[in-house]
Amino acid sequence: MRDLxxxxxxxxxxxxxGPSGEFDAFLFEGDHMAGIWEKYRGTAPTDLAAAAGLAVDGGPFDTVLMGWNTYAVGLPAQPDPYRHLRQIVFSREHEAPDGAAGVELTDRDPVEVVRELKAEDGAGIWLCGGGALAAVLADEIDRLVLKINPVLFGDGVRLFGDRPxxxxxxxxxxxxxxxxGVVLAEYARG
Structure with missing residues (x-):
C-alpha cells in the first residue's frame, strides 16, 4: 500500500x-536545499527544477495532491506545474485552465480519492497543500514532513487549516x- x-x-x-497566500518569507537558499532535495527529489515544479539543473526522477513520489489555492499560485503561467508527476487538484468551484492537460481536477471526496490511490501500485503520494485539504485528509496522512523555517508569520494559512x-x-x-535555520522534521503515524 502506498503512503500519503x-x-x-x-x-x-x-x-x-501568509493571509493572502504569501510564501516568499521561506528560505529558498541555504545549506538545507541540497540535503532536502536529495531526500525529496522531484518536489519542485518541473520547469523550476530544470532551470536550477535539478533532476526530478528517482524521487519518493509519483503523485501530487493539491487544493485549488495551492495549485493557483502558479496560474496562469504554470497550468501544468508538476508534469513529471500525476497531478490531482481538488476543487468544487473551478474548471481546469487552458494548458492544464496533465492536471486531474476533481470535485470528489478527497478521502475517497486518497484511499483509491493508496490501493494502486506505485510510489508515494505527496500532499503539497493546502491547509484546508490537509485538515480533511489528516486521518489519511501516513507521514508528516515539515521544512520548518526560522520565521514567524503571525497569521495566514494554518498547517492543518481549521481542523478541530x-x-x-x-x-x-x-x-x-x-x-x-531550517529544520527538517519527519514524523510517521503512531
Whole structure:
C-alpha cells in the first residue's frame, strides 16, 4: 500500500502561507536545499527544477495532491506545474485552465480519492497543500514532513487549516537541523 506524505514548508508558528497566500518569507537558499532535495527529489515544479539543473526522477513520489489555492499560485503561467508527476487538484468551484492537460481536477471526496490511490501500485503520494485539504485528509496522512523555517508569520494559512481539536499521535522519524535555520522534521503515524 502506498503512503500519503504531507510534505510542506511551514513557519515556526505553524503557517504554510501568509493571509493572502504569501510564501516568499521561506528560505529558498541555504545549506538545507541540497540535503532536502536529495531526500525529496522531484518536489519542485518541473520547469523550476530544470532551470536550477535539478533532476526530478528517482524521487519518493509519483503523485501530487493539491487544493485549488495551492495549485493557483502558479496560474496562469504554470497550468501544468508538476508534469513529471500525476497531478490531482481538488476543487468544487473551478474548471481546469487552458494548458492544464496533465492536471486531474476533481470535485470528489478527497478521502475517497486518497484511499483509491493508496490501493494502486506505485510510489508515494505527496500532499503539497493546502491547509484546508490537509485538515480533511489528516486521518489519511501516513507521514508528516515539515521544512520548518526560522520565521514567524503571525497569521495566514494554518498547517492543518481549521481542523478541530482531535489529538493524533505521531512518531518522530528524523530531525535534521541546518545552519540556515531550517529544520527538517519527519514524523510517521503512531
Amino acid at each position: 506524505t504531507y510534505y510542506v514548508a511551514v513557519s515556526a508558528d505553524g503557517f504554510i502561507a 481539536y482531535r489529538p493524533a499521535a505521531l512518531r518522530p522519524v528524523a530531525v535534521t537541523p541546518y545552519e540556515s
